[in-house]
Each structure stands twice: as structure tokens, then as C-alpha cells.
Amino acid sequence: MNVLAEPKIDCHLHVIDPARFPYNPQVAYKPSGQEIGTPAQLDSVMAVYGVTHALIVQPNSGYGSDNSCMLDTIARGNGRFKGVAIIDFDATAADLRALQAQGIVGAAFNPTFHGVDYYKDCAPLVRRLADAGMFVQVQTEHDQLLHFVSLLEGIPVRVLIDHSGRPTVARGVNQPAFQALLKLADTDRVSVKLSGYAKFSQQPYPFADTRPFVDALVDAFTLDNCMWASDWPFLRATERQDYGPLVALAVELFPDAEDRAKLFSGTAKRLFGFM
Template sequence: MSPMTVDASIYSAPKVDCHCHVLNPEGFAYATDVAYRPAGQETGSADYFLQVLDAYGVKHALLVGPNSGYGTDNRCMLSAIARSNGRFKGIAVVPNDAPRSYLQELKAQGIVGAAFNFSLHGLDHYRTAAPLLARLGELGMFVQIQVEGSQLSSLSPLLLDAGAKILIDHCGRPDLARGVKGDGFAALLALANSQRATVKLSGFAKFSAQDFPFADTAAFTGALLQAFGPEHCVWASDWPFLKASRRLDYGPLMQLLVQSVPDAEDRHKILWSTPLRLFGFGAA
């Protein structure tokens, strides 16, 4: 593998990391009914993560409640948000029957949406979630979707009917064998027409068949940028890389964005102005 050209300017540029987790089992014990309990290098407290952000010049982060370890227990993330002096906001994991009052309480604590992990739980797990999607839409919150393969092709009508803002994890985790015209990825590109959907340029290791810099994902990143534009694309690290099948590091992932988006103005939107507009960082 030839060395990547390093652009040091990205470290001083203002940035938001739009998908990351805090896992602190010593401070917040894991739920008893979770299928996976992260340990060792997969964990990371909010205090440590703030040092990571400072080291790379990242001003804000959108925390995502992990199904691993915590399930629908959002206390670790809410504590991190409360102590972050405005640097963190979050996406919560909530039960399908979560009432409007609970969602309002979460919103008041810095939660901007709820996560639906179809790639983990499957489609049937969320078969009763249409009212929840509607409540999120009424409250102006995001429906964050993690899918893989062709799953999104059957979900698009439900998402569009709900009226909520849509946030797609990890480039939609497409099936590389089917290419950019595969059913699931085509459904993702079509969501751009709604002007309510945003996609995270992240998680390449989750669907690439290659090692860093994941060259087999370039066509998908290019298609997403063309369809959504930098006004509806954001960047994320996925720190601390739960269940990673290979070594990942924060700095090289940031440099990968420079390679994928060479235009500095577009990068500024993806890293800064778009997430500030979407998630309200810095708002009183």
C-alpha cells in the first residue's frame, strides 16, 4: 500500500464528528440483556474522547447510543452531553413504544434523534415502529437508520411517510458486489430528492472488502456526494470502532476524507457548516 499524502490543514479546520460512542462500563454498568458487551480497546469514556477530539481539533461530536452494552439505557451518553459544555449532542436508542413525553425529555437534554439499527435487529424488530417515526417527525427530530445490503429498498416509503428528518449511517453499508446500482444503494440515492435525508460518510470498514484506504468504496462515496451534495453529507469516525475487524485510527480516517473530497470548500461544509445547521451545535 502506497503512503497517503497527508494534508495537515484538516487538523486546524473546524470539524464535527457525527458518529461516535462513549462506553464507560466502570461508571455506567452495561444492561443485563444486551447481546454484546464491548471491552478493552472498544470502550472509551467521555473524558478520554474529549482528549481525542482536542488532539485532532474536533470541536463538536454527535454521540450515538450503542446497542452494544447499553441497549435503550442512554444514561452514559446523557451524562456525557450534560458535562460537555455544549460540545456533544446525541442520538438515543429508544423502545419502539417510546411516548412523546419521553422523546421531549430526551430532546431537552440534547438528543436530536433516535437510532434504528436494521442491520443488527432486522426489519421485523421495527414492524410496530411507525407511530414512533411519526412522533419523531412531529418533534422535528431525526430518524437515524443503519441498514446493510438491500434493506433500505423496502424502508424508503415508510421513512418518507413519517415526515421526520432522515440520517443514514455509514454510506448505507451497500453491497459492493451489486455496485452503485444495487437496490439498497439506489434507494439511498433516491432519498436525496426528499431534501430531508443526510448521509454519513463513514464506516467504510463495515462494508469494504479491502484494507485502508478502502479503495473499493470510492465509487459509492462519489455517487453519494453527487446525489446529496455537501449540504446533506457529514463526516464521522465511528470511534471507538466497535467490533472492528481490522486496525482503525482517527487520523488516517480524517485524511481519507481529504482524499475523497479534495475541494476545501466542500470539505468545510461536510465537516462544519452542514452539521452545525442540521444538529444545532452552538445554538443557545
């Protein structure tokens, strides 16, 4: 089977549609040009690359905590989309149920944007997410994950690790934060998005210096707990990114079709309930 025909679930992308959903004027960074990714443009990308479903992540850029654009896209998606929202720390169990009814499966925590201290009072929300069977999606970089390990180990919440944990490549796989990430595999509640290589690689595509980290993540979590994602439409990219080469890179990293079936769709179907 041609790789373009292999069914895929993109587990991290954003919808950016300022013509229909104007940006929050209080948000400093407002995507423009090729960073715009409307639902219609997303439909075209999905059709070309064999993407049947997608996990839409609420971006801090442009919209902040206003999830309206994402929720509208999910509602119009005929079951193809689920979402990870930015959720207020004081959200109640009823608030979470209402979001679940709209296709939201988890809450996005992004210390790479907000810093670690912003989340110092997040534990009550994490407990409510656990009670609701929802995910906490965590995007950290460098050593930031170390501030969250005890929380994630202590509360039985399901966890999505964004963009391979965004380790510091120069420090190798033995750096404390990356080793702490690998140890989270023991909880059987943590899954990892093998994505975002451009965010932590020190080399251009195909990001060869990230390979030891990818290999270590697959060894620890197995492909039953790893998933593929593009990060489309590549907000704040420092150099050109394209969807096709990222699909090709997955083939290079995982030449076995059965392995790719887990990475591209199997894990996401099981975790998020895509039909």
C-alpha cells in the same frame, strides 16, 4: 490551514465507560480493551484532531437501550455534544420532549443489529419524531433499506442514513437498495454520514472500492446534506482502526478546503444546531 486545525464535528461516535456505567447484563456483546471510549479519552481525541463537537450515538453493544452513559456525557459537555438515543417504540410526545431537553436529536434504528422485522411497528414512533422535528437515524446493510423506503417517503420525518448505507460493494452502485437511497435525496429531508467504510468495504484502508458509492452519494445529496464521522472507538472492528487515517482519508476524498468545511462541520452545524 493544517487539516488537524480545520474545525470538525464528528457525527457518529460512541461513549463506552463501564467503570462508571456498568453494562446491561442482558446485552450479549460487552466491549473491552481498546473498544472502551470514556469521556476523558474522547476529550483527548477531540483536542488532537480539531473536533469541536460530536453527535454521540447510543450503542447496542454493552448498554442496549440504557442511554444513561450518553446522557451523562452530553450533560457534562458544555454544549459540545448532542445525541441519538435508542427510544422505545411507545415513547410519547412528552417523552420525546424530555429527551430533546437533554440534547437528544433523534432515534437510532439499527436493522443490521435487530433485523428488519423488529421495526415492523415503528411507524407511530416515526410520526411522533416527525412532529417533534427529530431525526430517525437508520443503519441498514445490503438490501435492508428497501423495507423502509415507503415509510421514510410517506412520513415527513428528518432522516440520517448511517455509514453510507452500507451497500454490497460487489453489486455496484446500481443495486436496488443503493439506488433507492439515492432517490431519497429528492425528499430534501435525508442526510448521509460518509463514514463506516470498513463496515462494507472488501479492501483494507483506504477502502478504495467504496469510492464509487461515496461519489454517487455526494452527487445525489450534495455536500450540503453529507457529513463526516469516525465511528470511534470502532466497536467490533475486524482489523485495527485509527482516528488519524480517517481524517486523512477525508482529505484524500475531498481535497478542496471549502468542500471539507461543509463535510467536517457546515452540514452538522445547520442540521443539529451546534453553536
